[in-house]
Amino acid sequence: MSPTPISTFVPPPNPSTEGTPEWFYNEIMRFIEPDLLTTVIPTHAEKYANQSKPDCVARMTSYEHAFMVFEKAAADVAQEYRVGMEKVRDAAKDDLGAAERRIDESGK
Template identity: 35%
Template sequence: MATQDPQTQIPQPPLISLGEDVYNQIMGQIEPELTTSVVKMLKEKYKDETPEQAKARAVRYSAAFAEYDKQYQDYKLNLERGLRHFQKGLGDHFEHKNRNDEAGTMSTIEAAFSQA
């Protein structure tokens, strides 16, 4: 079975998730209570908490958002790397394809001249 030259394959673009999905994926690992599906229920869940408990929770949430910001920056950097890799791969693909097309055209022209 013949294998295809990897440079002739069109690369796959990176997966780009929706903003809410990215937020939930990252925040779900840090502080699940702050995901979009759970945050709506927090008022009811904590309706009887003391002021001290509320303050401790606010501190915990603040730390969670700080960690989220760091991880989101990493996510964006990785996505940018993936996009650059995709762009380079796509450019390489078309450059390789054009070279092959030009070589085929030149062979046809040379054959026509040699038969003339």
């Protein structure tokens, strides 16, 4: 059985969560499986109320795959942020050192 097709409609991010772990989860998951957004999951009971058992099993299998893809994507994003923050930190240290040297050189 093929995976559940990804919906073409992706709800806009919730601005009240911007920058939070929930926001990052949704930003990643919206490209993997929009049906697993935190704003969409509460609609599942109604949306899938009449779904057959085999279709439900297939959907859950598809979701398991989506969560595995999410884990890899989230780890990649976290690593990119870690490396980026280290570069910013190193640049800040360099700038601070340069500023200190200018103060020392000016004799003040």
